[in-house]
Amino acid sequence: MKQPTKKSKKEEKYTTEEQIVLYETISPLLHSAFDEVKEFSKKKQDEALNVKKVKMINRLLEKAKVVLKNESTVTFLDLLDENELPSNSDAVLTMSQYISSLKKFRGDHYHSGDWDFGFGGDWD
Numbered sequence: 001m002k003q004p005t006k007k008s009k010k011e012e013k014y015t016t017e018e019q020i021v022l023y024e025t026i027s028p029l030l031h032s033a034f035d036e037v038k039e040f041s042k043k044k045q046d047e048a049l050n051v052k053k054v055k056m057i058n059r060l061l062e063k064a065k066v067v068l069k070n071e072s073t074v075t076f077l078d079l080l081d082e083n084e085l086p087s088n089s090d091a092v093l094t095m096s097q098y099i100s101s102l103k104k105f106r107g108d109h110y111h112s113g114d115w116d117f118g119f120g121g122d123w124d
Helices: 009-013 015-042 051-067 072-078 090-107
Strands: none
Touching: 015 051, 015 090, 051 090, 072 090
């Protein structure tokens, strides 16, 4: 039986096309959902989210975990519990951890030149 080859640290550093596309797709959606839940939390922080919202948010979080699969932060990221509906404030905390991890992912893997003024850049 052939033994699986272990990726070197250098190989794990590079992003896949799937990770890049998912990052660019879910990042704005996750930020939008986060902003909404954050507003709910300001009004009623201990009120539980409904099942539909939890499922919608979890779809985004699951995709974020695909993006972050090789990152050290992924071990600290949990999905929202659909059986014990989380409070608005719990959801804000969970989502903020994902957003922070995605920001770190971008900072670690996206590099722009000195003169691109926010346009262009390359993923490693």
